[in-house]
Amino acid sequence: MGRTLCTGNYAAGHTLAVAGEANRAARGCCGGAYPITPQTEIIEYLRGFNFRKGRIVPVESEHSAMGVCIGASLSGARAFTASSSNGLAYMTENVFAAGYYRLPIVMIAVNRTLGPPWNIWVDQGDSLALRDAAWLQFYCHSHQDLVDTIAIAFRVAEDARVMLPVMVAMDGFVTSHTEMVVELLDQERVDRYLPPCEVPHRVQHSRPATIGNLTWPRETERHRRDIQEAMERVPAVLDEAIGEFESMFGRRADGAIVAEQTEDAETILIASSTMAATLRGVVRARRLRGERIGMIRIKQFRPFPRSELLRAIGGARRVGVLDRNHSPGSGGIFWNEVAATLHSSDILLQDYIAGIGGGDVTPEILDSIIDDLASRTAAVDPLWQEVAV
């Protein structure tokens, strides 16, 4: 395809479209679509794409959009959609249903602060509220990361060892509406990269069945444990998918976490999405000044990459987590997970909540957070870092 200058939404729309088209020799593709800022251009792109076998249908709400995906996926089609913010909140019941039905649906979540009060800018509260919905979740920091992750998402979701839906998140406006040079995926290679979508429990005339009947507690418990076990198989499946992506497209996509300069680091900062991209510059500058500092970008939030993270944190003394999200009454949601991962260590772990409601977390703010972390002798409750606007 060559290199293209495009927005995050365009990149996501294009990648979903070629993935859908790639299933034309099998049971095609389908999805429901409902607009909401800042993801609307994605579903508009899909509406404009002339699928040879498939259709994206505009419906009356996000609940129905996911409903269409569920029906399509249960019928064996490759299903996908996109949403944001209150759209995801309204869709919630069917988001859980898609996970519990074990359907390999891919959804782009363009992160936007939940209302009220109304706010169109980025924070991760919308998709993180769905962290328990039996979906894999990836948070992307750049347009290229987004493109590669979407393609890989279909591979992992549809793998018989996983068979779970995947949410691929990007930052509203910061990623969705800005342009970057990106290597878009060409149809011919996506056709080869993505095998025909095969949903083993799809409806079949030779095997009439009702899906989702009343169960006893024991059956439900087993169903949930099956999902947990499928989540535990994700690392191996993801590794394979990334490896094959590299041999097909000639570039290595990011894995569950991306650690930079952590080997000898005394201080490590953890962030996700575009905040991690800003952090990178700050950490590099401090390294040049001789500080033993590193960073980890958490890309895969579900399943949470505990062992990868423990390995990368290694012998660091201080860890700061940057959370553009907040669980009221608790703290940052990434911090909670990191704390559970580090429960048996004596590392100083401090949470910084920054950029809630879309405030711009500048390099200067990150610098002051790192200074704060360096000055602490013990961790305190999550700290709120106010931003300028």
Add this chain to the structure above:
Amino acid sequence: MTCSPYSPNDYKSDLKPVWCPGCGDFAVLNSVYRALADLHREPHETVVVSGIGCSSRLPGYVDTYGFNSLHGRALPIATGVKLARPNLTVLAVGGDGDGIAIGGNHFMHAARRNVDIAYFMMDNEIYGLTKGQAAPTTPSGDKTKSTLYGNPEVSVDPCGLAISLGASWVARAFSGDVKGTTELMKLAISHHGFAFLNIISPCVTWRGDDQTKELRAKQRAVPAEHDRSDRTAALRFTNEDDDRMTVGVLYDTQRPTLVDEMLEIRDKAIGIAPPPGREEILRVFAPAR
């Protein structure tokens, strides 16, 4: 005629509308100011509830109590307000998408229950705020951002829907006619029961400048001989196949509102004997010997 203690200006808030120049919703807002002033509604006893959309920004521009709620959810919230404080004037406002697409189910139940609120639907036949996708009101065949090859769906006439759902008062207005819209709003607010006013309010940005001209040319008044209490006759002015737009009161009837029914149940309950005591219950459930 008594002189209103309020002028339309008294209902203006400090917020400046952010609608596009030429948007039909400006005229709707002016009509709301005038109707409230003419009816002497106290600002502190008036609540305007909306969903989300360009049109749903309206409560912010009115100096009464207001909720800019969730997309599609104005009616349940308005119902809650009315049930808790039946003496308040409760208006629900919003777009065609808000009220018929994502919030369509609430339309049915608010109408059926005859909640005593006035519901003004600003109908531009499009999702304006999200930049021009087809709504359930978009005519078949129209090209929009979500129907690039023409809208394949049959469109809905909100008035026809309201009448069949059980609304007790239904009218259609054209926002460009501020005087006419104001009068219809006054009737809607004064109606005891669920009053639905479908206000055709053009979106110059996503439906084009011609929409206003076309709609203006299409409108005609409800004929003088129309019997407003006749539901079947009223339905004739919906889904009109001669491509006209009949403006005025289509349907008007009286039946008890949700609050009336609840008060009646309460009064009846007060007259009922107290619940049985423990001994009485044990006696009833004691095994037969």
